[in-house]
Amino acid sequence: MRRKAVSLLCRVPRPSTIQRPLVAPIVSLPRYYSSHGPPNAKLNLPIQYNTSTYLSHTAAATLANPELPSSIRTSGNTARQNLYQSINSALSTALSTDERAILFGEDVAFGGVFRCSTNLLDKFGPDRVFNTPLNELGIIGFGIGYAAHHEANTAIAEIQFGDYVFPAFDQIVNEAAKYRYRGAGDFNCGGLTIRMPVMGVGHGALYHSQSPEAFFCHVPGLKVVVPRGPVQAKGLLLASIRERNPVIFMEPKILYRATVEEVPVDDYELPLEKAEVLAKGSDVTIISYGTTMYTVEMAAKAAKEMLGASVEVIDLRTIYPWDKVTIFESVKKTGRCVIVHEATKSGGVGGEIAACVQEECFLRLEAPVSRVAGFDAPMGLIFEQFNLPDVARIFDAIKKTLEY
Numbered sequence: 293m294r295r296k297a298v299s300l301l302c303r304v305p306r307p308s309t310i311q312r313p314l315v316a317p318i319v320s321l322p323r324y325y326s327s328h329g330p331p332n333a334k335l336n337l338p339i340q341y342n343t344s345t346y347l348s349h350t351a352a353a354t355l356a357n358p359e360l361p362s363s364i365r366t367s368g369n370t371a372r373q374n375l376y377q378s379i380n381s382a383l384s385t386a387l388s389t390d391e392r393a394i395l396f397g398e399d400v401a402f403g404g405v406f407r408c409s410t411n412l413l414d415k416f417g418p419d420r421v422f423n424t425p426l427n428e429l430g431i432i433g434f435g436i437g438y439a440a441h442h443e444a445n446t447a448i449a450e451i452q453f454g455d456y457v458f459p460a461f462d463q464i465v466n467e468a469a470k471y472r473y474r475g476a477g478d479f480n481c482g483g484l485t486i487r488m489p490v491m492g493v494g495h496g497a498l499y500h501s502q503s504p505e506a507f508f509c510h511v512p513g514l515k516v517v518v519p520r521g522p523v524q525a526k527g528l529l530l531a532s533i534r535e536r537n538p539v540i541f542m543e544p545k546i547l548y549r550a551t552v553e554e555v556p557v558d559d560y561e562l563p564l565e566k567a568e569v570l571a572k573g574s575d576v577t578i579i580s581y582g583t584t585m586y587t588v589e590m591a592a593k594a595a596k597e598m599l600g601a602s603v604e605v606i607d608l609r610t611i612y613p614w615d616k617v618t619i620f621e622s623v624k625k626t627g628r629c630v631i632v633h634e635a636t637k638s639g640g641v642g643g644e645i646a647a648c649v650q651e652e653c654f655l656r657l658e659a660p661v662s663r664v665a666g667f668d669a670p671m672g673l674i675f676e677q678f679n680l681p682d683v684a685r686i687f688d689a690i691k692k693t694l695e696y
Contacts, residue, residue: 335594335683339586341550346570346589346607347521354523354554359568364560373555376548378522379408379487382529383448385559387416390446393533394438395421397431397450397487405452406489406548432460432486436468439481439538446483448533454490454542455502468538469513482536487529489545490518491583491634492680496545497673503635503666508540509612509644515539515564516612518582522553527562528609535564544583567615569622573604576628576693579619579645581608584632584681591686598687601694611641619645620652627658628693634680637665659696662689 341347348354351370373381387393395409395416401423403410413421424431428451435447451457457464464486472480492501508516517532517539519525525543532539570585571592580588585607592603604622608614623629629649631642646661664681671679 335590335687337590337683339550339590341586342552344551344586344589346585347551348523348553351554354556357523359562360527360556361560364556364558367556367558369557370554371557372552373522374549374552375519375522375525375543376406376408378526378553378555379529379543379548380410380412381555381557382526382533383409383412384415385526386446386448386530386533387412387420389559390533392442392444393420393446393448395448395450396424396434398424398426398452400424400450404450406545408487408543408548409450428456428458428460429463432463432468435484435486436463436471436481439483440471440479443480443536444483446533447481447485449484449486451486451488453500453545454488454504455499457486457488457504461507464508464514464538464540465511469511471513472537473513480536481538484538485529485533485535485541486539487541487543489548490542491544491546492671492676493546494676495673496671497676498670501671501676503633505540505542505611506635506640509641513538514612515610516542517564517610518542518544519609520544520582520585520607521547521551522555524562524607524609526555527560528564530559531561531564534561539564542582546583562609565610565613565615567609567618568607569604569618570607571603571605573602573626575602575626576630576690577604577606577619577622577626578630578632578686578690579606579608579642580632581611581641582634584634587681587683588632588686590683591690594683594687595690599691599694601690603690608641614641614645616648616652619649623649623653624656627656628696629653629657630662630664630686630689630693632664632681632686634666636668637663638668640665659693662693664689 355365400409401413431449435449439445439447491503517528519528532541578588595601631645642663664686667679
C-alpha cells in the first residue's frame with residue numbers, strides 16, 4: 293500500500309507542467325443575499341405597503357373597524373405608527389394598567405434589538421422592565437415561575453429572535469402548556485406571554501429568518517398569535533397579555549418598520565381565535581397570516597386582473613387554535629382553497645388546515661386544497677427570497693386551482 297501511494301504521488305504533475313487558463317477569471321463582488329425580481333418582472337414586484345388595502349392609512353379607516361370597542365370608534369383619537377411603535381404602545385399600556393405586569397428579556401431594558409421596549413425602563417423602572425442573561429431556557433423558566441406564583445401575576449417575556457426559542461422549548465412545551473392541566477385547574481401560569489420576532493427579513497439566513505410557529509401549534513395549552521400590521525399588533529398583544537392562558541406572540545420582523553397605520557392611542561383589544569376576512573370573493577379562498585398577507589394581496593389582485601377571479605382573502609391572526617367557522621364558511625362558498633405561509637411545507641400549519649377543510653368541506657370542494665409554503669430546506673442567505681412564497685407561486689396556485 294505504501295509503494296502504491298508513493299507511485300501515485302509521483303504521477304502528480306509538477307507546478308511547471310500544470311496547464312493554466314488562457315483567460316483570466318472574471319472577478320466580481322459577491323452577492324450576500326437575494327433581491328427582488330428582475331426589472332421586467334410582471335408579478336414579483338416590490339411590495340408597496342404604503343398602498344396596501346390591508347392597512348388603515350387614515351384615521352377614518354381605522355375607526356371604522358367594527359371589532360374596536362365603541363368608545364375607541366367614537367373617540368377619533370389615533371396616531372400614525374409602524375408595527376414596532378404599536379408594540380411599544382401596547383407594552384406601555386399593559387404595564388400602566390397592570391401593576392403586577394413585568395417585561396424582561398435580552399436587551400429589553402435598552403429598547404430591544406427592534407426598539408419595541410424603548411423608554412419603558414425609564415417609565416416603569418428596573419423592577420418591572422429588566423434585562424436577563426443570554427439564556428432562553430432561563431428566561432421562560434423565570435416567566436413560568438413568576439406567572440405561577442400568583443394568579444394575578446403577568447409575565448411578558450421577550451425572546452430576541454424566534455430562531456433562539458428552541459433552548460426554551462422544553463420549558464414552553466413541558467411546563468407552561470401543561471401547568472393548568474397538571475394542577476387540575478388549582479394553579480396555572482396563564483399570565484405568561486412570550487413575544488418573539490419571526491419570519492424572513494431578506495438577509496437573515498439560517499438563524500434570523502425562521503418561522504417556528506408549527507412547533508407550538510402542536511401543543512395543547514398554548515395559543516399562537518401572528519399580527520399583520522400595527523393596529524392588529526397592539527390590539528392582539530393586549531388581548532394576549534390579558535389572556536389567562538400562555539400565549540406565543542410572534543411578530544413578523546420585516547413588518548416592524550415596513551407597515552404603517554393610524555393606530556388608536558387608547559387602550560383596546562382585538563379578539564383572539566378569530567380570523568378576519570380582508571377581501572370578499574366567490575371563486576377561491578386564500579388563507580394566510582403575518583408577512584405573506586401582503587404577497588397574497590398582490591397575487592389576488594393579479595388573479596383578478598389577469599384571470600377575472602374573485603378571491604376571498606382571510607387573515608388567520610390566531611393560528612392556534614384557529615377560527616374554523618370562518619374558514620369553513622368561506623370554503624363552502626367558494627369551493628376552492630389556497631393556504632400560504634413562509635414556514636416549510638412539511639408539517640406546517642397549512643397541512644392541518646387543509647386536512648380539516650377536506651373533512652368538513654369535502655362535498656363542496658371543486659379542487660384539491662393547495663398549499664404554497666417555504667421549501668423544505670434551511671433558510672439560505674443567498675436564496676432567502678427564492679425560498680419564501682412569492683407572488684408568482686401564489687398566482688400559479690390560484691390559476692391551477694381555478695382550472696382544475
